[in-house]
Amino acid sequence: MIERIFTAIANRVAHLAGLPWTFATCVLIVVVWAASGPIFGFSDTWQLVINTGTTIVTFLMVFLIQNTQNRDGAAIQAKLDELIRVSRAHNQFIGIEHLTESEVEEIRDKCEAAAKRHDRKIADMAAKKAVAGKTGAKKKTAA
Structure with missing residues (x-):
C-alpha cells in the first residue's frame, strides 16, 4: 500500500519535474528572488531563503529520481530477460545485471x-x- 502510494507520487513528481512549465516556474522564482534582493538589502535571511529552498528541493528530488531510475532500469532488464528467454539467445545472460x-x-x-x-x-x-x-x-x- 505505502509502496504503491510512494510510486504514484514519485511518478507524478518525476513527470511534473520534466515539464517545460516547471522549469519556467523555477526560473521565475529565481528571478523574483533576485529582484527582491534590494528590497531586503541582500541580507543573510534573503540569501538563506533561496539556499534552504533549493537544498530541500534538491535533497528530495535525488531520492525521487533514483527511485524512478531504479524502477525504469528493472523494467528494462525484465523486458530484455523476457526477450532472451523466448528467443534463441543464450539464457545465461538473464540476470547478469546482478x-x-x-x-x-x-x-x-x-x-x-x-x-x-x-x-x-x-x-x-x-x-x-x-x-x-x-x-x-x-x-x-x-x-
Missing part, C-alpha cells in the same frame, strides 16, 4: 570475441561465394 562489474566485463569480452569470429566467418563465406561465382562464370563462358 554480477560484479568485472564479471560483466568478462562476459562482454567473450561476446565481442564471438561477434568478431562471426564477422570473420561471414566474410570468409562471402569471399568463397565470390570466388565460386567467378569460377562458374568462366566455365559458362568457356562452354
Whole structure:
C-alpha cells in the first residue's frame, strides 16, 4: 500500500519535474528572488531563503529520481530477460545485471570475441561465394 502510494507520487513528481512549465516556474522564482534582493538589502535571511529552498528541493528530488531510475532500469532488464528467454539467445545472460562489474566485463569480452569470429566467418563465406561465382562464370563462358 505505502509502496504503491510512494510510486504514484514519485511518478507524478518525476513527470511534473520534466515539464517545460516547471522549469519556467523555477526560473521565475529565481528571478523574483533576485529582484527582491534590494528590497531586503541582500541580507543573510534573503540569501538563506533561496539556499534552504533549493537544498530541500534538491535533497528530495535525488531520492525521487533514483527511485524512478531504479524502477525504469528493472523494467528494462525484465523486458530484455523476457526477450532472451523466448528467443534463441543464450539464457545465461538473464540476470547478469546482478554480477560484479568485472564479471560483466568478462562476459562482454567473450561476446565481442564471438561477434568478431562471426564477422570473420561471414566474410570468409562471402569471399568463397565470390570466388565460386567467378569460377562458374568462366566455365559458362568457356562452354
